[in-house]
Each structure stands twice: as structure tokens, then as C-alpha cells.
Amino acid sequence: MMKLVIVGGGHAAAQIATSLRMKKFVGDVAIVSDEPVVPYQRPPLSKMYLSGEISAERLPILREQAYEGANIQLKLGARASTINRDAKTLCLADGETMPYDKLILAVGGHARRLSCKGADLAGIHYVRTMTDTDAMRGEFNTAKRIVIIGGGYIGLEVAAVARKAGKAVTVLEATDRILARVVAPEVSDFYTQLHRQEGVTIHTGEMVTEIEGNDRATAVITASGERFESDMIVAGIGLVPNIELAADAGVAASATGIEVNAHCQTSDPDIYAVGDVAWFNHPFYRRGMRLESVQNAVDQAKVAVEHIMGDDATYDALPWFWSDQYGLKLQIAGLSEGYDTLVVRGNPEERSVAFFYMRDGKMLAADCVGRVAEFMNAKKLIAARIDIDVSLLKDESRPFKEIAAEILSV
Ligand SMILES: Cc1cc2nc3c(=O)[nH]c(=O)nc-3n(C[C@H](O)[C@H](O)[C@H](O)COP(=O)(O)OP(=O)(O)OC[C@H]3O[C@@H](n4cnc5c(N)ncnc54)[C@H](O)[C@@H]3O)c2cc1C
Structure with missing residues (x-):
């Protein structure tokens, strides 16, 4: 019986479980996730879960019983620390060693942290996990002025929720327009207008140089010398792929992600990588890329499972994404x-x-x-x-x- 181990408990891991069940996979399967809860939907963390419109019960992608029903062992709150490729084992931080025939790395990434002076003060938040949003909520409910660093999707979604909750919201974007990395200037203009009409103050070309405060952040200082007072700061400045597990084991990976081929196989054919962490050559765009979207995590998970089960599946999906604001x-x-x-x-x-x-x-x-x-x-x-x-x-x-x-x- 094949031993299949999945590291990561996000969208890709949940889809792997679904695909294995649908394809009637016979073998030993375990999901190792360092989060304490069953894989859940991440998009609502900056949208309806933050606003309180949906509760934690609505977030899981599959119920715990679905994993049990498919004979998938869920190891929650368990961190994978090393891969021994010669012995084909995965070591967990608690000392457990898990043998594998095939390993899928669905480890996603972590929120990029601010590195300026004052970046470690209390009152600065990032939005990547349920724990992050839960930690924000208490302060969010009482804060009157919220400064958001980064005019990307996550920052703008938090801005929309905060405005709906009646906060004074300021968005600071380092480049000359919001969403600059992903959309045309006309679309940036549309979203700038939308947020301004809703009452958000947007400053572009403002690079944050310092967070001011004694034990708690109270203001954001930018390179232009501006000072923005805040009760709470949310930084949405990008994602760093979690490559360490692969890189430390000598699997080809760089700051851009873990390298995979069209079957989502890494440089070690028994190790696959899927979702936000995977760097691949897109056949349609003919260039290397890493995509941060639910659709990509789901589609790559399907490809990896099919390939492990003997199909010649390759990834060629057209990327798509969504965002909800106001x-x-x-x-x-x-x-x-x-x-x-x-x-x-x-x-x-x-x-x-x-x-x-x-x-x-x-x-x-x-x-x-x-x-x-x-x-x-x-x-x-x-x-x-x-x-x-x-x-x-x-x-x-x-x-x-x-x-x-x-x-x-x-
Ligand atoms: C706030 C927010 C809003 C978003 N909104 C949208 C949206 O509107 N539309 C959209 O398409 N996408 C959205 N995304 C992106 C989408 O959620 C991601 O693309 C998707 O979650 C990627 O799935 P994944 O399984 O690759 O990684 P993740 O969902 O990040 O899962 C990775 C998992 O691996 C775990 N892990 C990492 N290292 C280890 C280890 N060593 N041992 C054990 N476990 C480990 C992590 O804790 C995590 O549980 C949003 C993301 C965020 C954070």
C-alpha cells in the first residue's frame, strides 16, 4: 500500500483529500498541518470572517468526518521540520518520523513582515491565518483609526470591511498606484475612486520607514516625512513562499518558490509541490510563475493526485481570481x-x-x-x-x- 503524506493544511491539502476520495485511492494517507484546525477557506479572512458576517463554523472546506470517512489521518498542530530523502521519511517537530512513498508539499507561504524600525511593536497585524484574523478582531472592534500598509487585494479588502464598520481608514501604498502589480492603471483608478467614494484616504508613493510607539504602535512614518496616527495597523505587503522544508532537503527551490514540472513534481520525483508555494512554467504564458489563488491550489492538487495515481496529468489551467470589496x-x-x-x-x-x-x-x-x-x-x-x-x-x-x-x- 502506498504511503502518501501531505504537508500543509490549506486549500490544496483539502482538494487533495477530495480528489483521493473521488478517485478511490487505496493507501495510507496523512495530512500534516501546523495549524490547529481542519483546512479552511482563507479568502473570508479579509472579508466576511473579519466583518463577522460569517462565523468560524462556516470556514472549513471539508468537515472533519470527511477525512475520517476517506481514511485520511489528520495531524493538526503538527509541524514538519525535515525531509530525509534517502530514507524517504518526514520528521515532525515533536520528533515523530513518518515514512512516505510520495510526499506532497502544500505548504503555502507566510505574510511578508515589515522590517522597518518599530516593526515588532504590538498593534501591527498581518492577515494569513484564522489565528491572525481572530487576533485582529478584538482591536478591530474598538479601533477608530486604522492604517493599512499596502494597496494590494488583501489591504483593500480589509479597508472595505473597516470602512463598513465606520472606521477612519488610511491606505499607504509605496508605488504610484494601488494594485499596480496586477491591474492596468485604469483599473487602479477605478478602485481608487471606489475607495475614496466610500471614505477611505489613499496615499500613494508613501514608503513606510518607521512605526512609532512605546510598547504599542501609534503612528506610521513614511519616507516623505508624513506621520499617520493609528489605533491599529494592518500590513498586506505580500507573501513569502515556505520553501525551507524543500530547500533544506536539497529539492530545487529558490526565493520564488519550489520548482515543479507540469505534473507538479519537484526535482525529486517522489516529492510534489502544489499551490501558493509552487514555481512552475505556465504552458499558456510560457514563463515561470507562482500563483496565489484558490483556483491554482485546487487545480494543481488535482494534477498531483492524478499523476501519483498513474495518469499523465499536466497543469494547463487558465488562472482566475476574485476579490470582494463593498x-x-x-x-x-x-x-x-x-x-x-x-x-x-x-x-x-x-x-x-x-x-x-x-x-x-x-x-x-x-x-x-x-x-x-x-x-x-x-x-x-x-x-x-x-x-x-x-x-x-x-x-x-x-x-x-x-x-x-x-x-x-x-
Ligand atoms: C486574507 C486572504 C484573502 C485571500 N483572498 C483570496 C481570494 O479572494 N481569491 C483567491 O483566489 N485567493 C485568495 N487568497 C489566496 C488563497 O487563500 C491561497 O492562494 C490559497 O490558500 C493557497 O492554498 P495553499 O494550500 O497553497 O496554501 P495555504 O492555504 O496557505 O496552506 C498552507 C498550509 O501549510 C501549513 N504549513 C506550512 N508549513 C508547514 C509545515 N512545515 N508543517 C506543517 N504545516 C505547514 C500552513 O500553516 C497552512 O495551513 C487569499 C489569501 C488570504 C491570506
Whole structure:
């Protein structure tokens, strides 16, 4: 019987359990997670779980009984510390040694920490785990002024929740626009307007140099000399992939992630890596990347399980992602890097708009705000890699589904 050990208790691990159950895997399976709870949904941590709209009971991806039913041993609160590749064993921090035939590293990453003066003061929060959000909640309820460092998705989602709760919210972004790494300037403008209309103060080009305070953070100082007083600080400044377990065992990994091939296998064919930690060559975009999304964690988990079970599965999924702010759903299909033209469908003022990223007349990606049909059909248009008459994309007199069908029928 094959011994399969999974390290990590996040989205990828839960999907591995689901896939093993669906494919009727016969073997010994264990999930080793350093978190004390069953794998849960991470996206609500900066959205409805932070706002209190959903409770902890709603977060688990699968109930504990589902793992038992599938004969999957759940080792919670257990940290994997070393891999012995010669002996094919995994050592846990508590001294236990677990033999494996195949090992899947679904270890995700941790929130990048501030490194400036005052970064270790109390009152500075990061949002990666349920424990993080639980720790924030008490202060969040009483804080009047919240400073958010980082104008990425997580920072902006926390800003939206905080504004809805009536806080004075300031977002400090080091680059010249929010969401600069992932969207076009027009989309950054849309989100800047949205947050300003909702009452958030956004400062761009503000690099944090110091957190002020005695035993608790009370203000944020930036390179321009500005001082922003705060009762609470939330930093959303990126993710650092957890590569140490692999790297220490001599598995190919670097600061960008653990390297995997199209089957999600690392440089050691008996060790796989999936999800936020995996660095892979995307066949569609033909470049190396690491993706931080539920969809990627789920799809790579499926590929790893299928490959372990003898199928020639390869990863070729089109990336997609979502974000919720002020009840508006942003759905993103594809990656926009390298676009030459941006086509706008709809009216940003009405908070219902799709932005299509084109390159050489073909669709590369789409950011859809409150536009489900555009998102669903953009995925097909991107995958088809066909020439598109952009005037069709803008034509609001016809449903987008019909337009996409016409384009795809040529
Ligand atoms: C606040 C927040 C909001 C998000 N919102 C969205 C969203 O709206 N849409 C979207 O698509 N994605 C979103 N994401 C990203 C998404 O949650 C991640 O892409 C996804 O969780 C990745 O799954 P994973 O299994 O690879 O890693 P994770 O879910 O991070 O799981 C990794 C697990 O491994 C454990 N672990 C690490 N090292 C060890 C070790 N040595 N031993 C034992 N256990 C270990 C960790 O504690 C963790 O439980 C969000 C993420 C956060 C934090």
C-alpha cells in the first residue's frame, strides 16, 4: 500500500483529500498541518470572517468526518521540520518520523513582515491565518483609526470591511498606484475612486520607514516625512513562499518558490509541490510563475493526485481570481502582463464594468466588476487565442454571451 503524506493544511491539502476520495485511492494517507484546525477557506479572512458576517463554523472546506470517512489521518498542530530523502521519511517537530512513498508539499507561504524600525511593536497585524484574523478582531472592534500598509487585494479588502464598520481608514501604498502589480492603471483608478467614494484616504508613493510607539504602535512614518496616527495597523505587503522544508532537503527551490514540472513534481520525483508555494512554467504564458489563488491550489492538487495515481496529468489551467470589496465582486481571468490595448465595456461610474486586456488583437486577460457573463465568456475567449474585433467587446446593446458566441463561431 502506498504511503502518501501531505504537508500543509490549506486549500490544496483539502482538494487533495477530495480528489483521493473521488478517485478511490487505496493507501495510507496523512495530512500534516501546523495549524490547529481542519483546512479552511482563507479568502473570508479579509472579508466576511473579519466583518463577522460569517462565523468560524462556516470556514472549513471539508468537515472533519470527511477525512475520517476517506481514511485520511489528520495531524493538526503538527509541524514538519525535515525531509530525509534517502530514507524517504518526514520528521515532525515533536520528533515523530513518518515514512512516505510520495510526499506532497502544500505548504503555502507566510505574510511578508515589515522590517522597518518599530516593526515588532504590538498593534501591527498581518492577515494569513484564522489565528491572525481572530487576533485582529478584538482591536478591530474598538479601533477608530486604522492604517493599512499596502494597496494590494488583501489591504483593500480589509479597508472595505473597516470602512463598513465606520472606521477612519488610511491606505499607504509605496508605488504610484494601488494594485499596480496586477491591474492596468485604469483599473487602479477605478478602485481608487471606489475607495475614496466610500471614505477611505489613499496615499500613494508613501514608503513606510518607521512605526512609532512605546510598547504599542501609534503612528506610521513614511519616507516623505508624513506621520499617520493609528489605533491599529494592518500590513498586506505580500507573501513569502515556505520553501525551507524543500530547500533544506536539497529539492530545487529558490526565493520564488519550489520548482515543479507540469505534473507538479519537484526535482525529486517522489516529492510534489502544489499551490501558493509552487514555481512552475505556465504552458499558456510560457514563463515561470507562482500563483496565489484558490483556483491554482485546487487545480494543481488535482494534477498531483492524478499523476501519483498513474495518469499523465499536466497543469494547463487558465488562472482566475476574485476579490470582494463593498459588496462588489471583481473576477479576474488570465494574466494581463504584456498587454498592448485595454478595452473597456460598461461604465466605471456605475460600478459595473469589464476591462479586457488585448495583445496583438487577442484577449489576454479580463478584470470584470459585477460582470459575471463577461468573466465566464472572457475565459473562453482567452483560451481560444483568436483575433477579436474590439468594437464587438464594447457593444453594450447586445448581451456579452451572444457576442462571445459570435466571436467563437468564426
Ligand atoms: C486574507 C486572504 C484573502 C485571500 N483572498 C483570496 C481570494 O479572494 N481569491 C483567491 O483566489 N485567493 C485568495 N487568497 C489566496 C488563497 O487563500 C491561497 O492562494 C490559497 O490558500 C493557497 O492554498 P495553499 O494550500 O497553497 O496554501 P495555504 O492555504 O496557505 O496552506 C498552507 C498550509 O501549510 C501549513 N504549513 C506550512 N508549513 C508547514 C509545515 N512545515 N508543517 C506543517 N504545516 C505547514 C500552513 O500553516 C497552512 O495551513 C487569499 C489569501 C488570504 C491570506
